[in-house]
Amino acid sequence: MKKLTVFLLLLTITSVFVSCNPIEDLNGADTSLSQITEEELLQKEVNWSAVSLKEKSFVNRPAAMPSDYYAAEGFSEEMDLDHYRMEVGSASGITNLVATRLEAGQGVTIVVESEIEQGNLAIVLLKRGEEHHQLIYQFDTGTVDIYKFTADEFGIYYVRAGVESFAGSIEVNRNFSGE
Numbered sequence: 001m002k003k004l005t006v007f008l009l010l011l012t013i014t015s016v017f018v019s020c021n022p023i024e025d026l027n028g029a030d031t032s033l034s035q036i037t038e039e040e041l042l043q044k045e046v047n048w049s050a051v052s053l054k055e056k057s058f059v060n061r062p063a064a065m066p067s068d069y070y071a072a073e074g075f076s077e078e079m080d081l082d083h084y085r086m087e088v089g090s091a092s093g094i095t096n097l098v099a100t101r102l103e104a105g106q107g108v109t110i111v112v113e114s115e116i117e118q119g120n121l122a123i124v125l126l127k128r129g130e131e132h133h134q135l136i137y138q139f140d141t142g143t144v145d146i147y148k149f150t151a152d153e154f155g156i157y158y159v160r161a162g163v164e165s166f167a168g169s170i171e172v173n174r175n176f177s178g179e
Contacts, residue, residue: 021049023092023164025119031141033122036162041094041124042132044074048093048163057084074128075099075156085171090119091163097123098159098172102151107177109148110159112139112170119166128156150177 026034060082070077079099086097100108112123121141126133136157139145151157159172 021092022090025165027120031116031120033120033162033164035164036094036122038135039132041122041160041162042126042135043094044131044133046094046096046160048091048095050088050091052087052089053091054087055085057081059083069101072101072128072156075101079158081172082174083172085169087169088163089167091166092119094160094162096158096160097170098174100157100159100174102155102157104151104153107148107150108157109146109175109177111144111146111173111175112159113144114139114141114170115168116142117167119168120162120164121166121168121170122162123170124160124162126158126160128158133158 023035059080065077070080076099079096080101081098084098098110100110102108110125114121114123123139123141124135125137125139125147127136136149137147139147139159161170
């Protein structure tokens with residue numbers, strides 16, 4: 001029994017280290033991505049690992065959403081956030097921070113604030129596509145950046161981060177027009 005416990009403990013520790021595959025920061029003081037490409041940021045799949053992650057989020061919805069509101073592929077209630085903040089000790093990969101559903105003519109303001117203690121960071125706004133997502137906007141990092149836009153047609157939009165050996169914080173606030 002003792003050997004089994006030790007084995008399970010070692011297996012758990014090993015899996016933690018293996019799952020945290022950091023992407024090396026190859027460009028020193030330059031905080032732009034050095035290994036993750038724009039093409040990878042636009043892909044549908046996300047894959048990242050984070051150590052010492054602290055998250056805080058909330059939604060300002062006054063009522064329940066219609067039953068079919070989250071029916072669009074790639075859109076979920078867990079990502080449909082008005083406020084999201086994360087602090088991380090080390091992270092690498094690509095992750096969605098916030099998802100937004102917009103109807104034609106509906107507007108939104110997205111405020112992104114980021115602090116980079118180390119590593120590289122890119123934050124983008126994407127429109128969901130069938131094969132690849134469409135890049136709408138790239139936020140400035142290491143500062144506060146505000147982007148306002150109105151949807152031409154129905155769509156699911158993601159605020160997505162690409163991180164390479166990143167330590168720091170990211171905060172995203174979303175306000176729909178007229179709110």
